[in-house]
Amino acid sequence: KRAMKPTNRTYVANWPHTPISGFSSLRATPVTLAEIIQLRLLLAKFQSVTDWLSAEFSISPRRYQALLVLWTNDQNGGVIISELGKSLGIQRNTCTELLHRMEADGLISRERQAADRRVIKVSLTPEGRSQVAKIAAADRQRLAAMEQDVRTLLDTLSY
Numbered sequence: 001k002r003a004m005k006p007t008n009r010t011y012v013a014n015w016p017h018t019p020i021s022g023f024s025s026l027r028a029t030p031v032t033l034a035e036i037i038q039l040r041l042l043l044a045k046f047q048s049v050t051d052w053l054s055a056e057f058s059i060s061p062r063r064y065q066a067l068l069v070l071w072t073n074d075q076n077g078g079v080i081i082s083e084l085g086k087s088l089g090i091q092r093n094t095c096t097e098l099l100h101r102m103e104a105d106g107l108i109s110r111e112r113q114a115a116d117r118r119v120i121k122v123s124l125t126p127e128g129r130s131q132v133a134k135i136a137a138a139d140r141q142r143l144a145a146m147e148q149d150v151r152t153l154l155d156t157l158s159y
Contacts, residue, residue: 038153045149049142057135062088066098067132070108070124078111078123107131 050061057064069087073079079087085095099122102108107128113119124132 035153035156038156042146042149042153045146046143049139049146052142053135053139056138057131059131059135062090062098063102064132064135066102067107067124067128068136070122070128071132071136074124074129078121081120081122084122102128 053059053064054061065088066084069084070079081095081099082092084099085092088095088098090098099108099110103110106125108122109125110120110122113121
């Protein structure tokens with residue numbers, strides 16, 4: 001099967017992936033059906049947390065993920081748009097559209113770099129920091145309930 005080249009209409013989940021470093025050597029035997037079922041059930045629980053956050057805070061998963069990436073880079077003075085897009089697995093034009101909406105909502109600010117005026121760094125506004133802190137607190141609380149399930153699955157897969 002030929003590898004699909006990513007386009008702006010291709011979801012990141014459909015891109016050809018390489019194994020995450022360190023995980024390919026976890027086991028010499030194939031994953032069992034029971035382990036696949038466990039993983040899929042855990043992913044469904046995780047998705048339910050994402051769905052709850054979206055409904056509770058009226059925020060799309062992509063916007064929340066963008067806020068998280070910006071939050072983790074707050075001490076660095078923000079993120080270059082292309083790097084943010086890469087972190088989110090989206091094309092630059094899609095990222096720019098997302099940022100236009102976030103800027104209109106007062107969550108982010110943009111700043112051209114003095115050294116290269118073509119480069120724009122994006123950072124959170126105080127409102128953006130406040131919103132991501134509130135959502136992340138609720139996220140942590142919901143995900144904490146899944147911690148034991150995650151540990152059990154990882155222990156099973158890493159013997």
